[in-house]
Amino acid sequence: MPVEAVTLADTTTKELPLLVLWLFKAGLIYGGLLGTAALMTLAERKVSAWIQYRIGPNRVGPWGLLQPLADGVKFIFKEEVVPDGANPLMFRLAPILSAVPAMLAIAVIPFAGEVKIGDWSFGTLSIANLDISVLYVGALTGLSVYGVILGGWSSNSKYSLLGGLRASAQMISYELTLLLAVLSVVLMNGSLDLRAIAADQASTGMWNAIVQPVAFVLFVIAMFAETNRHPFDFAECEPELVGGFHTEYSSMKFALFFLGEYCAMVVMACLATTFFLGGGALPFIAELAWYVELPVFCAKASSFLFLFLWVRWTLPRFRYDQLMTLGWQVMLPLALVNLFVTGAVVALGWHPLLMPLLAIAVLVPFALLFGRPRPRSESLTHEGAAG
Amino acid sequence: MYFDYLNVLIFCAVGLGFVFVNLIIASFLRPKRKVTEGLETYECGEEPIGDAWIQFDIRYYTVALVYVIFAVEIAFLFPWAIVLGESFRGTGAAVGTGIGAFALIEGIVFIVILFLGLAYVWAKGDLDWVLSFSGPAYQPPQERARFLPSVHELQELAEARNDEGDGEGDEAEENEEAA
Amino acid sequence: MAQLLFYLLSAAAIAFGFGVVASKSPMKSVLSLLATFVALAMIYLLSGFQFLAAAQLLVYAGAILVLFLFVIMLLNMSDLETLAEHPTVSLGHTRVAIATVSAGVLGLIAILGAGAVQASESAAMPPDGYDKIEWIAALLFSRYMVPFQASAILLLATMIGVLVLAKRRRPVQTTELGRVDA
Secondary structure (H helix, E strand, O other): OOOOOOOHHHHHHHOHHHHHHHHHHHHHHHHHHHHHHHHHHHHHHHHHHHHOOOOOOOOOOHHHOOHHHHHHHHHHOOOOOOOOOOOHHHHHHHHHHHHHHHHHHHHHOOOOOEEEEOOEEEEEOOOOOOOOHHHHHHHHHHHOHHHHHHHHHHOOOHHHHHHHHHHHHHHHHHHHHHHHHHHHHHHHHOOOOHHHHHHHHHHHOOOHHHHOHHHHHHHHHHHHHHOOOOOOOHHHOHHHHOOHHHOOOOHHHHHHHHHHHHHHHHHHHHHHHHHHOOOOOOOOOOOOOHHHHHHHHHHHHHHHHHHHHHHHOOOOOOOHHHHHHHHHHHHHHHHHHHHHHHHHHHHHOOOOOHHHHHHHHHHHHHHHHHOOOOOOOHHHOHHHHHO | OHHHHHHHHHHHHHHHHHHHHHHHHHHHHOOOOOOOHHHOOOOOOOOOOOOOOOOOOHHHHHHHHHHHHHHHHHHHHHHHHHHHHHHHHOOOOOOOOOOHHHHHHHHHHHHHHHHHHHHHHHHOOOOOOOOOOOOOOOOOOOOOOOOOOOHHHHHHHHHHHHHHHHOOHHHHHHHHHHO | OHHHHHHHHHHHHHHHHHHHHHOOOHHHHHHHHHHHHHHHHHHHHHOOOHHHHHHHHHHHHHHHHHHHHHHHHHOOHHHHHHHHHOOOOOOHHHHHHHHHHHHHHHHHHHHHHHHHHHHOHHHHOOOOOOOHHHHHHHHHHOOOHHHHHHHHHHHHHHHHHHHHHHHOOOOOOOEOOEOOOO
16 A cells, blocks of 8 residues: 555645544444443343343333433432542543543444445445554553553552552453454454454455454453453452452542443454454355444444353352463463464465364363363462461 | 544544543532541541552562563564565565565564563463462461450460360370471 | 644653653653653654554553553552652752753754654655555564564563562562462
C-alpha cells in the first residue's frame, strides 16, 4: 500500500459531510457498546438466576429489562465517599482510566463489511479502519492496567491495595499470552488489520478456531484473566478482599469501574470473534451482505459473552499461586511454542490443517501423562509447615 | 489514515464526555453529608491501623520485570510475524523482498534467547508463587500481649497435663520430634 | 492543523515531562510520565509512524511504566513521603533549576527538530511499495540484524542482572504457614 500523502487539514475540510457520517457511526457503535454492557449487567443476574433455579430481577419493566437503567439512576443518587487518607487526585482519576481505555478498543472492531442502503454507501461498519488495528488493541490492553492499579493504590485501604496489586500482576502476566496468541493469528493471516484478518478467514473458510486451536484456547483463557472475570477475579475476590481494588468506591465512580469491566468483556468477545471465528462470516458462504454479517457477528460475540457468565457459575476461583503457575509456567511457554510451530508451518508452506492435528497428537498424550490432578504433596500439609 | 485516527480521537472525546457528564450530573444530584465516621477506610468495622501503603513482596516486581522483557520481545515480533506471514502467503508489501526465510531463522533465534531468560527465572524459582513450606518454623513473637493462649501454648499446656496425668509425656515428646 | 496539533502535543509532552521532575509524589511523576508517553506516541502518529506509536504505548506506557509503579509501591511510601518533605540534601531549588533548563533545552530541540522534520519530510518517508511496518521489518531483519540480536542479549542480561541484584536482599519472612507472599 503506498503512503498516503494527505495532510490532516485537507481531509477535514474536504470531507466534512463524511465527518458527520463518522460522528453518527461513532454514536451508533458507542451506544451499542454501552447498551450491550448495560444488558450484560442484567444478563449476569438473569443467567445466574437461571443457573441457580431462581427468577432473577423481574420488577423493573418487562422481564426486568429496565433494571440497568434503574441501577444507573440509583448510582447517580448515591452519596459519594472519598475515604480519609486517600490520594484525592488518583482516587478520582482511576475510574476514568479504567472505563475509557476499555471503551476505546471497540473503535477498530469490524462489525460488518461495506454498508449499502439503496444507492448510498456508508463505508464499513467500524469507527476507524487502521492498518495496525491489532497493535492498537494491544496498546490499549496494556493501558487497562492503570485503572486497577491506581484505584487500588489511591484508596489507602489494605483490601484495595492487595486487590489492585494482585489484579495488576495477573493482568500483565496474561497479557503476554494474549498477545502471543494474537501473534500466531497474525502469522496465519498475514495482516495486522482486523478487517483483513476476518476477511482472510472468511475467504479461505478456515477459521482460526480450527487451524489455531492452541492459540484459540489460550486466547479465551487469557481473555478471562484480562477482564478479571471468574475464575480469575482476584481483583475483587469477595471472601478474601471484600471488594478488591474498588472496596472504597461508591456512587458514580464505582459505576464507572463496573462499566469498564463490562465494556472490556464486550470488547474481548468481539476480538475473539474477529480473530478466531472469522468475524461475520458463515461457513461455506463466501460473500455476505452487511445485514447478514452484523447479526452473525453479534450472535458469535454473544456466545462468548454467555461463556463469561456460564463459567462464572461453573468453575471455582483459582488460588493465586495456581493462577501464576498457570500463566507463566504453562500458558506462556505453550504460546511461544505455538508461535514457533505456526512460523514453521507457514514458512514450509504446509497445509494449515496440520496445526490442529499436530496439536491433538502432541497435547492430548501430554495432558494425559502429566495433566492428572496430583494429590497434595507431603510438604504442603500443615505438619510439614509446622515442622 | 490520519482521518481514521481522527475518528479514534472523536470517539475518545465522546467516551470521555460520557464519563464526565455522568460524574458531573451525579455530583449535582447526590446528597452531601458532613459526617466523618463514614470516611474511614473499610476494615471490617475495625478502626484501620496505619497506612495501607505497605511494602509488598518482591516477586510482584520480578513478574513486572519479566513482563517488560517479553513486552519488548512481542513488540519486535509484530514486524516479524507480518513479514513472515506476507512473504509466505504471497500477498502484501513484503513479497519479493526475499526476506522471509532469513526472518524466520532470526526471529526464532530472538525468541530462543529471551526464552533463556524465562528459563533462568523459572529455574531460580521466581515464578513459583509458593516459595517454600519447608522453611524455618514460625516462632511467635514473645513480647506480644495475648488475651487468649495460642495454639502452641495450648499444645504445651496439654502436654504438661499429660505429663502430670499418667506419665506418658515421653511418648508425646517423641511424637512432636517426629513431626 | 497537523502543525498546530504537533505544537500542542509537544507543549503537552514538555509540560508533563516537567511534571515528572517537579512533582513531589512519585505516583504523580509516573502519571505525568504516562501522559508524556501518550503525547509522544501521538507525535509519532502525526509523523506517520504508526508502528512506532503503537510500540511506544505497548512497551513504554504499558510495560515499563507498570514496572515503575511496582517499584514505587515496593518502596515504603511513608519513607518516600518523609524524604520528599525533609530531603537530606536540599534539592529544592537545584531540582527546579535543572528541570527548567532541561525543559528549555528540550523545547529548543523540539522547535529545531520540527523545522528539520519539515525540511526532510520526503526523505524520512519510506520508499513506495512498503507499508510502514514492513519497512521497519525489512530494515530490522537485514541491515540491522546484529543490533536486533544484540538487543535480545541485552534484554536477557538486564533481566538476569536485575534479578540477581533484587534477590540479594530478599527478606525471609516466616509465618504460621511457613513463608508467605505479601
